[in-house]
Amino acid sequence: MNKPLRRISIFCGLLVLALLVRTNWLQYVQAEELSTRKENRRVQIAQYAIQRGNIIVKGGQAITGSTATDGSDYKYKRTYVDGALWAPVTGYASQAFGSTQLEALEDKILTGNDDRLFFDRTIGMFTGEKKAGGNVVTTLMPDVQKAAFDALRNNKGAVAAIDPRTGAILALVSTPSYDPGSFAGNSKADEKAWVELKDGEDKKLVNRALRETYPPGSTFKVVTAAAALEHGVVKDVNEPTDTPEPYILPGTRTPMVNHAQGCEKASLLAAMRVSCNSVFANLGDKVGRDKMVETAEKFGFNNDKIDTPVRAFASVYDKTMNRDGNAQSSIGQFNTAATPLQMAMVTAAIANDGKLMKPYMVDELTAPNLDVVEKHEPEEMSRPVSAANAQKIQQTMVDVVENGTGKPAKIKGVTVGGKTGTAQHGEGNKKRPYAWFISYVQNPDGTSPVAVAVVIEDSSADREDISGGGLAAPVAKAVMEAVLKSKI
């Protein structure tokens, strides 16, 4: 009977071997895939197993927190200080609904799992210190953010403010906002809050400052002016242009409507002051589509990789449109669309004498013991205009605030440059227009501490420029004043 016994013993051995092969397959080959599957709750459990690190604003104040929960799955829950104010910066970290923006992008630092924190973790193993999350230190200024948020009041809109010298984002506001703390947990109440926000009409979860594009309207004329100067179409801002009145869009019989007087043969300076559509359509046409595209792209248009590190939507300047489309686009209509951040970048580039700094909002990543893990160095992104041309545009923008449509943004004793905009949109331009205002502050030494872009949806105005100046300019003014005040 021993021969079959030996065979049976081989058979039993094969059974065990099959199990050994299988466990190697599961725990070695497929380990990574299985341990990070979406069904695997361990991922979230690990995310909330320790006190999450904080997102910190300028001045050292933390705008997030972490609180112990009594649930058995997740030990801690994210909390937010003034959540609605900061939501466009932090994003959310919810046990049940995932995370976005800084909370998602810097998750490894915040949970203490980043490879660069390995050394701290290893030391902690020996000293018995509990594992903790690192911090994300941002460039945002609480006073400026608050000023922008309060100034927007109940309006639907967004504000983006940049320090033109470095590209540091000083304020990033989107209204109406939401409190990310309201659905940070995984209870029934959290689910209710989440569903309401997600399906609500106001699109509160959308970060309008980075993730929504609007037709920029007349504020885009700054880009057209830059293109005209850079490509030699205009040499002197005081020299009259050859714009007829009425100006007929090239290749059509449609006249370009002006909402201002005295646009015939107006100089760049005068055209900017009263916001002549005909002059800028004419200039844009003379520059030509491809060169307009070139300049716009240098300012950051058509770039879908503007990472702050939160990625902003790409602003658009159409590369394939007809001549009349290009003329309309030169005044920020037709297919042109921009995020508030993009228009703040345009303003910042002009204010910084033509040098566009890469916008960023994370200044430092720090370990739990506050050692700096990573520090952002300001970085030049491009040079859309020469310093001389930038100063010429600055001259026109200061004139807009001193004598033109931008008067509501005037600040006593400080040089301010700006440009208003009212963008029509919707079928036959029937919808209520968007009110825009872009502006910057100039120090006596020529540098600029802040460039800001404001957009307000649903503005009630119907006349070009007045709404931009009337509605959006005071918001920009409040932001600039807050920056100036905090500098003292």
Next chain:
Amino acid sequence: MSVVTNTTTIGAIELPSRRNTELMLLVFAVVIPIFAYANVGLAIHGELPPGMLAYGGGLAVLAGLAHFVVRRYAKYADPLLLPIATLLNGLGCVLIWRLDQSERLQNLAKRSFGAFSESAPRQMMYTAVAIALFAAVLLLLKDHRTLQRFTYISMAAALVLLILPVIPGLGADVFGAKIWISVAGFSIQPGEFAKIVIAVFFAGYLMVKRDALALASRRFMGLYLPRGRDLGPILMIWAMSLLILVFENDLGTSLLFFGMFVIMLYVATERTSWIVIGLLMSVGGAVVVGTFASHVQARVNAWLDPFGCYTTSGACEQVGQSIMSFGSGGVLGTGWGQGNSDLIGFAANSDFIFSTVGEELGLSGVMAFLLLYGLIIERGVRTALAARDPFGKLFAIGLSGAFSLQIFVVAGGVMGLIPLTGMTMPFLASGGSSVLANWALIGILIRISDTARRPAPAPAPSPDSEMTQVVRPS
């Protein structure tokens, strides 16, 4: 049969009893679980568990007692079986205690049953009873051949044990499988005991009938086909397995019995045709039942693509959770007490206990456990080879074969290698029947190996094997 190995040869030289080897191994088998226990306490509560001394002392006393009984009553027994079983049982208690500490499982129990009760103390008590049973087996069963007398009584007993769970009022339906009975507050899984009892019947029956089954056959396509009337027993066992499957929803037990019978039949008759017939019958049965029984279908679907039906089917979720548990453990595991295998929920400390091994001890731990089981099987097969009487051979190979099938079916099920069946991992899983039955099984193997290795004054006459030799066509 031409090869006669040394193990079966009885020399005049007395073999070393190997009892001291066993004692030394037992020390490890007791110390390792104690360390594991301390490890769990430190990982979960940050302090040594309070029952450290009681647990360590208890395990040591039980192991010492078992060793004493073996030393006294089965001097020449295999030295590996007892230490490995002790180690597995000790670690099993630690695993169960670790899962008792899980808040998630405590809340689940409170929600479902209104109260949570710890399983580890009960498991320790069962272990003590099981070691007593082990000692009793060695004390009462002086020679395994006495069991031969109970061949047909065993058959009746096995049938009764298997039928018990379906009797109304006695059987209990736990998670869909009707393999439990509850008597006086205790839940018993009769199938675990039936495994041993039925092995007695198979061994006794086949020893008597093997010649008829082996010799009276016709040759057909290179296979020796048995006569129709000789097919009777295998058909009966096959039908019984299918009935278990259909009425008790228990794929595991049914597979185990049929597999064990085929293995023993093959060993007894040395006819490959039985294997072929057995395989064909299992496949046929599986296909028929798989097509008509919905619970089997659910299990098969869960096996084919656990994540495809993860949110819609409980069976899929269980398998998916178990696989993720293994995957999350990786090569080295999270360490005792630091995994989340309790996410599996129900049956985490019984059917799915191996997933906790996978997650917390990792690939290395799982391989170590599989090799320990492999060693038990290997010692069992070696015992069968060494046994001098056909009954002992058949009995030992039946028990080892069933043991290896059970390991394969359970571990393969939780690892997603084969469809999941409702069986428990020997020595690890929480449950009194399983511990008792498996200790009895180890006791019997130790008895057979003792008889095999005992230097007898003269070899037991084995006319049987000689006769086979003479008749076999070369």
